[in-house]
Amino acid sequence: MSESPKTLHIVQLYPRDMNIYGDWGNTLTLLRRAEWHGYTVRVTDYNPGDTFPDDVDLVIGGGGQDSGQSKIHDDLMQLGDRLKNLADDDVPMLMICGMYQLFGHFFKTKDGDTMNGIGLFDIETHGSDQRLIGNIVTQSDTFGTIVGYENHSGLTYLGKHVQPLATIQRGAGNNGQDNTEGAVYRNVIGTYLHGSLLPKNPALADWLIEQSAMRRYGDFTPTVIDDRFAEHARAVAIKRPR
Numbered sequence: 001m002s003e004s005p006k007t008l009h010i011v012q013l014y015p016r017d018m019n020i021y022g023d024w025g026n027t028l029t030l031l032r033r034a035e036w037h038g039y040t041v042r043v044t045d046y047n048p049g050d051t052f053p054d055d056v057d058l059v060i061g062g063g064g065q066d067s068g069q070s071k072i073h074d075d076l077m078q079l080g081d082r083l084k085n086l087a088d089d090d091v092p093m094l095m096i097c098g099m100y101q102l103f104g105h106f107f108k109t110k111d112g113d114t115m116n117g118i119g120l121f122d123i124e125t126h127g128s129d130q131r132l133i134g135n136i137v138t139q140s141d142t143f144g145t146i147v148g149y150e151n152h153s154g155l156t157y158l159g160k161h162v163q164p165l166a167t168i169q170r171g172a173g174n175n176g177q178d179n180t181e182g183a184v185y186r187n188v189i190g191t192y193l194h195g196s197l198l199p200k201n202p203a204l205a206d207w208l209i210e211q212s213a214m215r216r217y218g219d220f221t222p223t224v225i226d227d228r229f230a231e232h233a234r235a236v237a238i239k240r241p242r
């Protein structure tokens with residue numbers, strides 16, 4: 001098969017330190033589905049100290065322990081303005097758990113240390129003594145039912161300038177109190193859902209690809225993909241005990 005002239009460039013933030021509970025599966029899903037939709041895909045891993053590429057179509061980041069978050073923190077702070085400019089230029093992004101927290105104003109750990117975030121999302125996160133762990137099912141107006149797995153002790157609260165990604169059907173989500181899960185700012189999605197998230201939520205994967213293709217090429221004609229296995233995985237995940 002000859003290469004499509006239409007290339008999409010995915011940048012994966014900090015895969016060395018921020019990549020747990022299958023988060024790398026999100027990159028693989030975007031790569032494969034974008035190819036099925038007719039694009040040639042380039043994936044760049046960005047780790048602390050690397051040069052951030054100029055031509056970026058989609059940015060993704062995963063979760064990590066508090067220690068992983070500390071390792072990438074200084075580098076992320078330097079990258080903050082760059083990422084915010086890309087967000088304001090409508091580049092789609094997906095940030096899971098630990099990276100979601102650091103895209104907010106701050107993450108105050110339960111030991112009382114405050115890690116500043118880049119403030120792309122109007123959210124703040126407070127470490128707690130409980131861990132919110134288990135399978136989670138949420139409902140989104142845009143994406144329908146979203147299924148995944150959460151494991152975090154940080155409790156995230158949304159400010160006025162950000163919308164939740166979804167409401168909780170089962171599980172805890174942002175904080176276990178206000179029934180919200182995740183956050184959306186322009187084309188940037190933050191969520192606590194690992195799992196991997198995207199293999200079980202193709203609507204979300206295709207939305208990210210569509211936003212990046214529309215931004216870069218002004219059109220997106222999706223291929224009809226046989227999602228039987230994804231549908232089966234979703235059905236099983238939805239029925240799993242918490």
Ligand code: GLN
Nearest residue numbers: 063064066097098153154
């Ligand atoms: N360290 C953070 C917390 O527990 C993030 C965990 C994660 O990314 N799964 O809140």
